[in-house]
Amino acid sequence: AQKVTQAQTEISVVEKEDVTLDCVYETRDTTYYLFWYKQPPSGELVFLIRRNSFDEQNEISGRYSWNFQKSTSSFNFTITASQVVDSAVYFCALSEANYGGATNKLIFGTGTLLAVQP
Amino acid sequence: AAGVIQSPRHLIKEKRETATLKCYPIPRHDTVYWYQQGPGQDPQFLISFYEKMQSDKGSIPDRFSAQQFSDYHSELNMSSLELGDSALYFCASSRRLGAGELFFGEGSRLTVL
Numbered sequence: 293a294q295k296v297t298q299a300q301t302e303i304s305v306v307e308k309e310d311v312t313l314d315c316v317y318e319t320r321d322t323t324y325y326l327f328w329y330k331q332p333p334s335g336e337l338v339f340l341i342r343r344n345s346f347d348e349q350n351e352i353s354g355r356y357s358w359n360f361q362k363s364t365s366s367f368n369f370t371i372t373a374s375q376v377v378d379s380a381v382y383f384c385a386l387s388e389a390n391y392g393g394a395t396n397k398l399i400f401g402t403g404t405l406l407a408v409q410p
Numbered sequence: 411a412a413g414v415i416q417s418p419r420h421l422i423k424e425k426r427e428t429a430t431l432k433c434y435p436i437p438r439h440d441t442v443y444w445y446q447q448g449p450g451q452d453p454q455f456l457i458s459f460y461e462k463m464q465s466d467k468g469s470i471p472d473r474f475s476a477q478q479f480s481d482y483h484s485e486l487n488m489s490s491l492e493l494g495d496s497a498l499y500f501c502a503s504s505r506r507l508g509a510g511e512l513f514f515g516e517g518s519r520l521t522v523l
Binding site: 327329334335336337338339342383392393394395396397398399400401402403 | 441443445452453454455458466468498500502504506509510511512513514515516517519
């Protein structure tokens with residue numbers, strides 16, 4: 293069975309600190325997709341990244357970076373120099389693959405609430 | 411850039427009533443997905459459609475039904491509403507059965523009294 297674990301329920305940091313959100317997943321599939329979404333207080337789900345299981349390259353996008361390690365089944369997310377606007381719930385998610393790509397039948401983790409204090 | 415459009419954004423219904431949520435996917439996206447997020451919970455997959463056919467099914471109650479129309483918009487119909495149906499309902503869209511990224515709408519918040 294597929295499962296996503298985000299062990300950190302809440303994290304509080306002070307602005308400009310770096311913070312890493314952990315994500316550990318379980319799947320028996322050899323091909324799968326991993327996602328991160330941000331849910332600010334307004335409620336929408338904002339797409340951050342999608343990564344397939346064959347691409348283990350780490351990715352950096354501005355202050356965001358992702359570390360994908362298949363050996364430990366982890367897909368961690370780091371925010372560098374955090375800002376108050378980063379305050380949100382962050383969800384890690386896992387999807388099976390189909391012939392077109394991802395099924396997008398996402399299995400979400402329980403989310404990590406990040407609070408960035410000024 | 412155009413995003414996934416959901417309507418209504420907020421809906422209040424009484425128990426046993428019926429509700430319909432609408433979703434307009436991003437242009438050129440042919441696959442839509444419905445998710446339900448209860449208070450303090452993570453989103454749960456309900457159902458998806460590709461080219462107007464159901465492509466996958468999750469934990470959708472029998473009281474709920476959905477369809478995708480020829481213009482690719484989708485509607486989620488919920489009948490005999492229960493208090494536990496109060497949730498944020500997200501629609502998402504992607505190209506061709508998940509070939510591209512999955513983008514969510516802003517959600518429709520249903521409150522059942």
